Amino acid sequence: MNWLDTILQGVLLGGLYALFAAGLSLVFGIMRLVNLAHGDMIVLAAFLILVLVTTLGLNPFIAALIAMPLMFAIGWALQYFLLNRTLGKDILPPLLVTFGLSIVIQNGLLESFSADSRRVFAGSLESASVNLGPVTAGIMPLMTFFSAVTVIVCLNQLIYRTSVGRAFRATSDDPVTAGLMGIRPQRIFAMATGLAMVVVTIAALYLGTRANFDPTSGPS
């Protein structure tokens, strides 16, 4: 049952990458902004969770719950005060700014946490597994996969069923007309980046408990 196992492990690992991609595509889809610092934001969120876990002795999942609003605020402020100024006809400025941001985050983390590779400890959950007939799957990879599915379903519902989602779609289609209808694109953009950062925090939780990360592991 070798191939079955390979497929299963691959699909479960795909869950993690889906989480990484969800935040990135949310930002790209709404404001056509390629966030080159996305990987570094994930590492930043992972360090935030690590700090909460080590200093307050929290369970990593509770730490991630605390980190989510913090990351939302960081994302909101980042978009509202910095990235909104770079958006325009030219696609180069946002690329350059996020590239610079990536360097700033990496070196800031390097300066404050050193080059050591870290991981977030989730206790016995880390090595727990369930037997699915011919194959076994780890609890953590399963949780990663189902979180990814949940996140994508939630985003889908949010975008197609709520007024915020309608505003997202409208701004994405035509920001000028959306502005005429009383939507402020700047606010919508900030909201979207904040939301992306919440997804990033979830991804960071699973990245940090699955494998090691260090300040320079963002771009990979």
Added chain:
Amino acid sequence: MFTRRDFLKTTAATGALAATSGLAAPAIAQDAAIKLGYVSPQTGPLAAFGEADKFVIDSFLSTTKSMGLNYEVVVKDSQSNPNRAAEVAKELIVDDEVNLILVASTPETTNPVATTCEAEEMPCISTVAPWQPWFIGQQGNPGDPASWKPFNYAYHFFWGLEDVIAVFTNMWSQIETNKKVGGLFPNDGDGNAWGDKVVGFPPVLEKMGYGLIDPGRYQNMTDDFSAQINAFKSGQCEIITGVVIPPDFTTFWNQAKQQGFAPKIASIGKALLFPQTVEALGNAGHNLSSEVWWTPSHPFKSSLTGESAAQVAAAFTKATNRPWTQPIGFAHALFELAVDVMKRAGDPADSDVVAQAIAATKLDTLVGPIAWDGKGLPPFAAKNIAKTPLVGGQWRLKDGGGYDLVITDNKTAPNIPVGGKMEAIG
């Protein structure tokens, strides 16, 4: 624009700088301290190797001070990065003008530094890397033994792959298994040497009747070991071996448990040297095995302080509140050698004299007797390598939490006492 005024300002500033440095220069010359450069990985994935450095250097400086010797140590961090290691070695030679460079821990640190030293004609003593990746890895063409040349300035002391293979197979023979071995060899200096079809594990294992499953080289700091685990599972491996960096082993072992793979023996180089890695596994670290180069029960004494291995380890635990680690002994021995060499070398600033003094060393150190006499080595490596003894051990859970490293095999070095017999995992 560069005006006349600017020109006057700059020249004045440069003149002032030259004057002050001129004042400072004689002050340094009068105080002729012997300058040692030390490179090791203090941060990054290999940070566990450098954990004891501060303790060793602090105690070295206080010892030499009390002995009336004037030593200065310039410490550089390689950040576990070979490019960075070469860069700091250059800094030590060019900017700090050290008299001797000491380097420790893994071929990723020792090789770039030793190569830089050899090129710059700077004497260098290196340790904590098996000698094959150190010696062969620095050759222009590692594939052609006829082209291998000895070094004039770079010297190394440690054990070799032949020792670790003997230790691991001796340990495995204590337990009944199906003799199927899974190999985890990364794409780095150590991994390529350990998995080499000529000098590494594969030929010896084959001769001894073990079947080796080697799924190929993988990248360090990888976050998915499913392919390897799958290969080991379908090959029904009951033994796992390899040379894995500490963070990767935690990832591998957790994923192996998640995917229901449970070997009877796991003998891993590098990663399992450190209590941190084993502690990071919780209770899953019980009975993992590793090569052992130095423990507090090694029957050796420091030539510098006269302390026994047990006393040095106890002093470390007292100073840092951390369990002892194996690099303590070797870092200590590096500084023992430096003092011994500098005592015999008339002029510490003459690199040829210092290199000759290293070659003539005969010293009983904290890690055993060291002499570059070619004992137990093939002729091509005899000049630059000195071997130290190697045994094997297992991590055992202590009653009150934490782990103990128990020596379970000493056939390769009978003067080091064993503490127990091999036990299967689980």
